[in-house]
Amino acid sequence: MHKQRMAVSVLALLTLAACGTESGSGAGSGDGSGTVRTDLPVTGVHWSVSSLTVGGKKTAAPAGAHVEIDSQGRASGNLGCNRFTADVRIDGDTVTVGPGTTTEMGCEEDLQQFEKAMGRTFSGKLKAAVTGRSADRALTLTTAEGDSIALTAQPPAPLTGTAWKVTGLVSGSTATSLPAGTEGRAHLTFGKDGSVEGSLGCNSFHGRAKVAGSSITFGPLASTRKMCPGPEMELERTLLGVLKGRTTYTIEHRSLSLTAQNGKGLGASAPAAKG
Structure with missing residues (x-):
């Protein structure tokens, strides 16, 4: 009978110890107190x-x-x-x-x-x-x-296969919005085969883009040749100046930055991920 009571006591202590360290909906406090944190899951996201x-x-x-x-x-x-x-x-x-x-x-x-x-x-x-x-x-x-x-x-977006929507322009240390009326028109998608295609805001284009480290080297781009209103043509000329030759790029989760050697650049974002 004594051995049976001892076994029950040990089992109870083990159960209590397990409850004291169980994370439940939050992480353990890590301070040795055995308390359960109730912090919301906002970190690392x-x-x-x-x-x-x-x-x-x-x-x-x-x-x-x-x-x-x-x-x-x-x-x-x-x-x-x-x-x-x-x-x-x-x-x-x-x-x-x-x-x-x-x-x-x-x-x-x-x-x-x-x-x-x-x-x-x-x-x-x-x-x-x-x-x-x-x-x-x-x-x-x-x-x-x-x-x-x-x-x-939002999960991260890869460089290739993402339809990057151009959201802004950069000149040195100054960021500017797109010309009025052109929002949402320009976009580009990089293929795993070294291709690039999209829209310059007026005309569609396609060409080659070689990715190496933090750089993307664009080959000559072929595009359609229709005429569009002034702001769209202004955006097109600016983007053609950026998507020319060697550029540097960075991706911050779902934001892409491209910068040409003359300091001109663009900012683009990935579409919202679907759950």
Whole structure:
């Protein structure tokens, strides 16, 4: 009887120990206390900013705006034009964002306005709510005043096979929007066979693009020759200047940057991933 009671006691202790270390819906605290964390799963995810609501007014986010929070308490991302970093602390469903730093690229007025509003909203104590699962996850960050940031989880996009939509132009350290009326018209897709095709905003094109390391070398491009309104032709001339010869490229998750040797470049984004 004594041995049986001992066996039951040992089994109970093992069960309690297992319960104390089980992660459940959160990760273990790692501090040796055996408590279960209730932090929301917001770290290690690329959160694309969908929209920003301030004072009851909802504004769609520029392409490329995103937030990433790592396990070391550091947030980084893009405010719509400039990149940022900041310290963060997660406690339950509260995300506290400390002072941060940003790059200082010149941006057009509409992007600057969004960045300022985004910077003010993504600061201090925010209530976080995550809905959905895996690639369908959505995150909402809400201030004490009721302003909010809506974000969605997005997987990375590969260079090849992605229909990259041109979203902006770059000249040195200055970023500009596309000419009025040309939004959504220009795009390019790289093939695994070294081909490239797409639209310059007016005419369609195809050609060769050799990828090596961080560079893409474009061969002569063949295109259709129809005439289009002034802004579309302006965009076409600019893109032809970028997609010529050797360029450097970077991909940040679902954003592509191409820069020619003369400092002219373009920014493009991948379409939203479907869950």
